[in-house]
Structure formats: C-alpha cells, structure tokens
Amino acid sequence: MEKHLLSKSTFIKGMQCHKALYLGKHHKELKAEVSEAQEAIFSQGTRVGELAQQLFPGGVDCTPESYYDFQKAVIRTQEEIAKGTKIIYEAAFQFNGVLAALDILVNDDNGWKAYEVKSSTSISVTYHMDATIQYYAITNSGIELKDIFIVHINNEYEKNGPIDLKELFTIESVKDIVLGIMPGIPNQVAALKKVLNQNEIPDIDIGLHCSDPYGCDFSAHCWKDIPENSVFDIANLRANKKFELYDSGVISFNEIPEDFPLNENQWMQVNSELNNESFIDKKKIKNFVNDLQYPLYFMDFETFATAVPVFDRSNPYQQLVFQYSLHILPTENGELIHKEFLAETNGVDPRIPFIERLIGDCGTTGDILVYNIGFEKGKLKDLAEAFPNYLFQIGKMIERLKDLMIPFQQRWYYTPAMRGSYSIKKVLPALVPELSYEDLTIKEGGTASNTFAKMLLGEFEGDVMQTRKDLLEYCKLDTMAMVEILKTLKSV
Numbered sequence: 001m002e003k004h005l006l007s008k009s010t011f012i013k014g015m016q017c018h019k020a021l022y023l024g025k026h027h028k029e030l031k032a033e034v035s036e037a038q039e040a041i042f043s044q045g046t047r048v049g050e051l052a053q054q055l056f057p058g059g060v061d062c063t064p065e066s067y068y069d070f071q072k073a074v075i076r077t078q079e080e081i082a083k084g085t086k087i088i089y090e091a092a093f094q095f096n097g098v099l100a101a102l103d104i105l106v107n108d109d110n111g112w113k114a115y116e117v118k119s120s121t122s123i124s125v126t127y128h129m130d131a132t133i134q135y136y137a138i139t140n141s142g143i144e145l146k147d148i149f150i151v152h153i154n155n156e157y158e159k160n161g162p163i164d165l166k167e168l169f170t171i172e173s174v175k176d177i178v179l180g181i182m183p184g185i186p187n188q189v190a191a192l193k194k195v196l197n198q199n200e201i202p203d204i205d206i207g208l209h210c211s212d213p214y215g216c217d218f219s220a221h222c223w224k225d226i227p228e229n230s231v232f233d234i235a236n237l238r239a240n241k242k243f244e245l246y247d248s249g250v251i252s253f254n255e256i257p258e259d260f261p262l263n264e265n266q267w268m269q270v271n272s273e274l275n276n277e278s279f280i281d282k283k284k285i286k287n288f289v290n291d292l293q294y295p296l297y298f299m300d301f302e303t304f305a306t307a308v309p310v311f312d313r314s315n316p317y318q319q320l321v322f323q324y325s326l327h328i329l330p331t332e333n334g335e336l337i338h339k340e341f342l343a344e345t346n347g348v349d350p351r352i353p354f355i356e357r358l359i360g361d362c363g364t365t366g367d368i369l370v371y372n373i374g375f376e377k378g379k380l381k382d383l384a385e386a387f388p389n390y391l392f393q394i395g396k397m398i399e400r401l402k403d404l405m406i407p408f409q410q411r412w413y414y415t416p417a418m419r420g421s422y423s424i425k426k427v428l429p430a431l432v433p434e435l436s437y438e439d440l441t442i443k444e445g446g447t448a449s450n451t452f453a454k455m456l457l458g459e460f461e462g463d464v465m466q467t468r469k470d471l472l473e474y475c476k477l478d479t480m481a482m483v484e485i486l487k488t489l490k491s492v
C-alpha cells in the first residue's frame with residue numbers, strides 16, 4: 001500500500017493555510033520545536049483517549065508500532081474487521097491518499113459506529129471537519145457507518161469516588177453535520193494534493209489564519225521580518241484591527257495614522273514608545289501606598305489542572321492550588337519574612353494542607369497584596385466552596401485582599417518597557433530589571449503547573465528533589481517581585 005499524502009491533521013493544517021501544509025512536507029527544518037506546553041496538551045489527549053476506550057472495553061488496539069507504519073495499521077484494521085472484531089481502537093483507514101485513524105470503532109447490533117475522542121469540553125468547527133475526513137476515509141473503505149460521534153469532556157462532572165466514565169464523557173452525534181460537509185471534501189482533497197505536489201512555496205502572507213484555528217508551527221519563519229514594536233504589539237487591540245493596519249502597509253508605531261481608532265491606553269503605549277516617555281501619577285500612587293495596612297502580606301498561588309479530575313470535589317480542568325509563596329512585612333520598615341508551601345505528590349488532596357498552612361501563615365490582620373486579585377480571590381472562593389468548614393477563615397482572608405496590579409492597570413505608572421502590558425512579567429523588568437526570571441530553571445507559571453501535574457500523575461522523570469526546589473524558587477520570586485514593585489511605587 002502506498003504511503004498516504006494527507007492525514008487528518010495535515011488536512012486540517014492545509015485548510016488553515018496552504019503554505020503551512022507545503023512547509024510541513026517540504027521544509028520541516030523551518031518548523032518550531034514542540035514546546036513543553038504543547039507536549040503537556042498531547043499527553044493530556046493521550047490520557048483522555050486511553051480512558052475513553054474503557055467506555056467500550058475489550059477492543060483490539062491497531063496502533064502501529066511506529067508513527068511511520070500507518071499502512072500496516074490500515075491492513076491490520078481490515079483484518080480485524082474481516083475476523084469479526086466488534087471493537088477496534090485506533091482503527092486506521094486510507095482512501096485516495098488520505099489516512100484517518102479513528103479512536104474507537106464499534107460494531108454493535110445496529111452496525112458500525114465511529115467515536116473520535118477529544119480532551120476539550122466542547123465541539124468546535126475544526127472537530128466537525130476532523131470527523132468528516134474520518135467519515136470520508138472510513139466509508140470509502142467499504143464500511144457503512146451508521147453514526148459518527150465526538151466524545152468529549154463534560155466540564156460539569158464532579159468527581160466523587162471512582163471516575164464515572166459515563167458522567168465524565170459527553171457523547172454527541174455529528175453525523176448530520178458531517179454529511180453536510182462531505183460533498184466538498186473530494187475537491188478539497190484534490191486542491192491540497194496539488195499544493196503538496198507543486199514546486200514552489202505557496203505565496204501566502206501572514207494573516208488572521210496564522211492563529212486560527214491553531215497557532216502555526218512556522219510563525220517564526222513567516223513573521224521574521226515583523227520588527228519589534230510593530231502594530232502587532234499594541235496591547236488589547238483585536239487581531240482584525242492589527243491586520244487592518246498591516247494590510248494598509250502600516251507596520252511600525254510611527255506609521256499609525258493619527259485618526260486610527262486606538263483607545264487612550266493604546267495611544268499611551270504608542271506615544272510613550274515613540275517619545276521614550278514615562279507616565280507617573282504620583283498623587284494616585286501615594287494614596288494607594290498610604291492606604292496599605294501593616295503587617296503587609298505579599299501572596300501568590302500556583303495551580304494545576306487536569307482534564308480528568310484527580311481529587312474528589314473537583315471538576316475537569318478546574319485549577320487546583322498546590323503552592324504558595326508569602327512574603328510578610330510586619331511594619332513599613334520591618335524585616336521581611338518569607339513563608340511558603342508546596343504540596344506533596346503522594347495522592348493527598350493538596351488543597352487541605354494548603355489552606356490549613358495558609359490560614360496559619362496569613363495571621364488575622366493587615367492587608368494581603370496579590371497581583372491580579374481575580375485569580376487568588378477565585379481560588380480562595382473555590383476552596384471555601386469545596387471545604388465549607390474553612391468558609392469563615394477564607395472569607396476573612398478575602399476581605400483583606402488588595403491588588404498591586406491596580407496602579408499599572410490604571411496607568412498611574414507606565415513606562416515604555418511595559419509594552420502596553422500590566423502583567424507582572426512585563427512590569428517587573430521595567431521597574432526592577434535586576435530581578436529576573438531568566439536565571440531560574442522554572443521561569444513561568446505554565447511550566448510550574450505542568451511540572452507539578454506530571455509529578456502528581458507519576459509521569460515525571462527528572463530529579464524530584466531539585467525540581468521541588470526550582471518550584472519553590474519560582475514562586476518565591478513572584479512575591480519578591482511584588483515586594484520590589486511596591487518599593488519602587490513608594491520611591492516615587
């Protein structure tokens with residue numbers, strides 16, 4: 001059997017951008033490396049897929065030994081069908097150069113049914129396209145499909161005891177939608193094959209398609225000529241507005257027409273960059289700083305989330321706290337104290353030791369400063385809801401929260417180095433350049449979260465002791481950054 005030209009994923013990629021399809025086949029060297037975040041998403045998808053197989057237990061797995069051996073999987077699938085196998089996992093089909101591997105194929109009393117598993121909580125247009133390509137390859141391989149379903153995560157499921165698969169997963173038929181898309185597939189397949197067989201890279205400029213439906217692996221290549229401080233760096237400007245400027249030939253800040261509808265903050269970013277100008281509202285900053293009540297607590301949480309809930313009283317993808325850092329300034333000129341917590345990964349729900357330690361560490365008086373109050377407040381409310389016996393103490397902590405982000409969000413303090421952003425990752429280097437995340441092993445929250453989740457699920461392969469230290473260092477820097485940011489605010 002000849003090797004396939006298109007797979008389900010390259011078909012979707014080609015629908016997004018012909019250039020991406022072509023580069024993926026002929027210029028793999030331009031492709032970005034798989035990031036840690038992408039890897040975490042892939043592993044999550046694999047875990048969910050394996051769990052969903054248990055909805056139809058006892059099947060035969062046709063997964064090929066190697067990624068390059070799909071044609072063997074196609075033959076094996078046909079053999080299993082001929083043998084009368086009723087349930088096949090990773091059933092592979094190939095038709096007209098298009099390969100499609102299906103998560104679960106079932107032959108019950110009513111005939112063949114196809115199930116594609118997704119680790120998301122809803123069905124997107126891309127998933128409909130995805131299912132249609134499968135339907136195309138399967139039905140054209142001689143299998144009459146009675147129905148085709150997408151199996152996805154039900155985000156309203158709450159774990160209480162062993163995972164209830166029927167509650168965790170939602171199974172939705174997409175056959176009617178698939179049949180509506182099917183007539184266009186042969187032409188689309190022909191068009192994409194033509195792209196793959198041409199001699200030149202398709203002449204396609206960057207556009208909204210570069211991130212819709214997915215971020216493109218070739219962005220670094222196609223976007224290499226976009227300079228720093230381009231219209232694409234204007235904070236909180238919708239992508240279609242950015243491309244409106246780009247398509248009219250405007251790339252740099254100094255080319256933006258005066259009458260272009262940017263809001264006040266966006267013009268502030270542009271003008272402050274062009275004139276190298278900072279904005280500082282000393283009066284408002286003074287009021288903010290003078291209003292703080294000591295002892296002052298600087299608090300930061302880290303969370304993790306899994307598609308399949310690990311602990312009772314939690315939902316799919318719910319962000320669960322596992323770590324905090326707390327710097328304490330007993331008086332305005334007092335000595336800084338540091339406290340921290342990092343949950344064990346021994347199967348105990350991290351939320352209970354977390355909240356018990358936090359209640360003890362936070363005392364009962366003084367303001368608790370956080371950066372972006374919505375996050376910490378939301379997590380504290382979740383804890384109170386899941387463990388109502390701590391409701392009173394958590395309520396008292398919530399009353400003491402104050403947001404250190406306000407002076408930057410309100411633009412009471414703005415410098416060009418903040419690049420239009422008020423996130424701590426942009427504010428810190430602008431205000432305290434000597435304090436940097438760059439020297440840390442764990443440099444951002446996403447890595448912290450994925451690392452802890454891996455340890456918890458027993459999938460972590462590195463040095464656990466060292467990595468726990470790295471996690472503590474990362475979180476500690478977050479609250480140290482807040483201490484230093486407040487110092488800078490006081491100094492103005």
Ligand code: SF4
Binds near residue numbers: 023216218219223
């Ligand atoms: S970065 Fe944009 S233009 Fe370039 S290949 Fe990807 S989608 Fe196409």
